[in-house]
Amino acid sequence: MARAHPQLKVLSIFGTRPEAIKMAPLIKALEAEQGIDSKICITGQHQSMLQQVLDMFDLKADYTLDVMTPGQTLNTLTAALYAAIDPVLDAVQPDKVLVHGDTTSAMVAAMSAFHRRIPVAHVEAGLRTGDIHQPWPEEMNRRSIDLIADHLFTPTAESRRNVLGERLQGVSFVTGNTVIDALKMTAERIDKNRQLRVALDRQFNFIDASRKLLLVTGHRRENFGDGFLDICEALRRLAKRDDLQIVYPVHLNPNVLGPVTERLGGLPNVHLIKPLDYLSFVRLMQRAHVVLTDSGGVQEEAPSLGKPVLVMRDVTERPEAVAAGTVRLVGTDPDTIEKGVCALLDDDQLWRMASRASNPYGDGKACARIVDALMGRPVDEFTVEAPDPIPEPIEAQRPVLPLRSASSLH
Known part of the structure; x- marks a missing residue:
């Protein structure tokens, strides 16, 4: 045997x-x-x-x-x-x-x-x-x-x-x-099940369909303190727009929850909600007009759903979507964040260009x-054709630090 x-x-x-x-x-x-x-x-x-x-x-x-x-x-x-x-x-x-x-x-x-x-x-x-x-x-x-x-x-x-x-x-x-x-599996599950979509949307019944939706996530340790105060100031300014509503699932870390609740709680156009399960969060990304985040994963996910992303960091280890134009860096400066979001809200052509469903991540x-x-089997490696770069339309764009490659060491 x-x-x-x-x-x-x-x-x-x-x-x-x-x-x-x-x-x-x-x-x-x-x-x-x-x-x-x-x-x-x-x-x-x-x-x-x-x-x-x-x-x-x-x-x-x-x-x-x-x-x-x-x-x-x-x-x-x-x-x-x-x-x-x-x-x-x-x-x-x-x-x-x-x-x-x-x-x-x-x-x-x-x-x-x-x-x-x-x-x-x-x-x-x-x-x-x-x-x-x-x-x-x-x-x-x-x-x-x-x-x-x-x-x-x-x-x-x-x-x-x-x-x-x-x-x-x-x-x-x-x-x-x-x-x-993970995203494809989850999005397909939502798209194929109308009852599931209805159930997921029921928890977002506060969303006004006549206003554009800005989805915000923020939790990075390097933004604790002044960074989050500046982010809150930018969101406070943006909340004054009549055509915008902000949905922010707030991380439970006290360094995030404290300043966000204190500065933004009670504003009529800002909805501070508890952290979402993944299924609900994917549905919220599908409904968003623009995504503002300091997350690494969201930088990768949102472009697959055709959502422009503004990243509240000064540098990113994910430069591919920046090069493609679907992701832009705005740091935590209130003026820069406000200009970046407003540019995507006010310029339909810019939004359409930035929302191209072009994902270099998988x-x-x-x-x-x-x-x-x-298992030691041959691997058919992932390749992607680089899209034509989008012209530089947002004043808020910040440089990405140069990344080392093999050629730079020879």
Whole structure:
């Protein structure tokens, strides 16, 4: 009797809601692969919001860590993660640890595996701003993970050029971003189910269909303090427009919730709502006219839905959509944000150009490519034709820091 081929034991470790969204379709693909024994460990930074994502994709964690405490610093979180992850590695004895992106949990999980000589695969590898302090601490985290990973799953050709230019030891693949897989699955579910759309829209019955909708998300650590006060000032000014309504699902972090509620609460054109589950958020993106965000994932998702995006950061590790014209940087300066939003509201031609559904971040097949790579099969890598750049129409545009590529080092 022929012996069964041993399965590849893969342990996926993540802890935030954005990580869960981007990892969920990949874990579904891992579970469907006969040659892979997939386990999930969640570290629980966004416990309640994270569970919503797992439930939506019908996933169950094998290990759940309890590492969050009130007033926690990055150092105390890092120490708690090291102590909690080590016993999981003992129990699972994985052949490979899979981490995503640039969170502290991803960095600690990768380093914990490295200390045990367990190979690490990094999903969404190669993103760079060129500034170790922006975003902070994410830029350091992702560089550290890339340094020790043996599989580097880069979402775009640009991110792959970054890892090649740094002469990292891992093997790189251009896969596209798994968030586009998640988005396509979710949007198709909404589009094909009228009853679901009606149910989702019922929670947004405060939206006035005669006014343009500005969807806002903000949570970046580097914007805490003056950054969020400036963002609130820009939104306060924009709320004076009769043709606009602002919907802002407010992050529960006190550094966000406090200033946003104090400065914007009670304004008639501003709707501050609780964080949304992913299904509801995708529906809200579908209904938005313009998206204003400091999120990395939203920069990738909204262009797929044909939504112009203004990013409240000075630099971005995702320059591809900036080059395509669907994403623009406005920082946190109130004047710059106001001008950027008003330009898209007042200039229909500019809005149409910026809303072209041109997404350089994926085609919905990233997860299949990653599974192929893990199984040692040939990988049909993701490619995209670069669209013609859109002329520079917004005064608010800020430069993107130059990204290193292989050619810059020769």
